Amino acid sequence: MVSTKNKSMTPQERKAKVQELRKEHEDYFQTVGNINALYIPKMAYRPSGKDELHVSFFPSELQKGKDVFTEFVSIEYDSEDPKRTLYLLKHNAHWEEEYEKVTSSSGFERHIVPVSELKVINDVTSRRSPIKESMQVKELVKDPEKREIVDVLIGIERALLSINQKLNK
Numbered sequence: 001m002v003s004t005k006n007k008s009m010t011p012q013e014r015k016a017k018v019q020e021l022r023k024e025h026e027d028y029f030q031t032v033g034n035i036n037a038l039y040i041p042k043m044a045y046r047p048s049g050k051d052e053l054h055v056s057f058f059p060s061e062l063q064k065g066k067d068v069f070t071e072f073v074s075i076e077y078d079s080e081d082p083k084r085t086l087y088l089l090k091h092n093a094h095w096e097e098e099y100e101k102v103t104s105s106s107g108f109e110r111h112i113v114p115v116s117e118l119k120v121i122n123d124v125t126s127r128r129s130p131i132k133e134s135m136q137v138k139e140l141v142k143d144p145e146k147r148e149i150v151d152v153l154i155g156i157e158r159a160l161l162s163i164n165q166k167l168n169k
Contacts, residue, residue, distance in 0.1 A: 009076070017077035025069065025086050028122060032165045038066045041073040044080075044115055047102065055089075055118070056102065056110035062095045070118070083123035089113060 009017070022039050029037045042055040055070065062068075068089040072080045092098060099111035 014077060021071065021073065021077065021079060024084050024124075025071075028086065028127065029069075031161070037069050038064060039069045041077060041079075042070045043075060044072045047112055053115040054112040055115060056112045057089075057099075058108070058110055059096075062092075062099075062111060065091055065093075067091050069121070081123075083125060085123040086121040087115075087118035088121050089118055 018039070018041060021041050025037075025039065029035060029039075038061075040057070040061055042057070044053045044055055046052070047054050055072075057068070068091075070087050070089065071085060074080055095111060099113050101109055101111055103109050
């Protein structure tokens with residue numbers, strides 16, 4: 001039987017795949033002013049003896065002292081979520097004590113975090129661009145009474161974006 005397993009990815013290939021995945025979330029990072037967000041896509045899996053899905057992080061990733069943004073990917077770094085959900089693991093100063101340490105068969109130590117501890121930030125269905133100046137909006141703007149409605153909607157949108165940014169900090 002012919003093996004269909006691919007050879008290991010080189011660090012350069014992995015970095016390129018991560019950069020490509022990050023593009024989907026870049027607008028969010030720009031909007032909230034977190035241009036250098038720590039984005040580390042991870043595989044979600046059910047460790048032996050556990051009831052829920054977990055993701056694992058190397059100590060070097062958690063030692064950075066930053067919030068970690070992630071999404072679920074395969075071992076080949078292909079997104080496993082058609083909605084491309086972005087998750088947040090808030091920095092936890094006590095990660096060494098609170099996240100269980102596991103050692104792989106090849107000797108690498110990692111800390112596992114239950115997926116339930118990740119905060120859903122957004123997905124493709126909730127990532128909406130600000131109101132665009134479409135033909136319909138331009139028509140509304142010409143009518144003074146309807147212009148007030150457009151101004152209110154734009155104000156509400158800005159307020160919601162501001163609230164979202166504050167909640168994510």
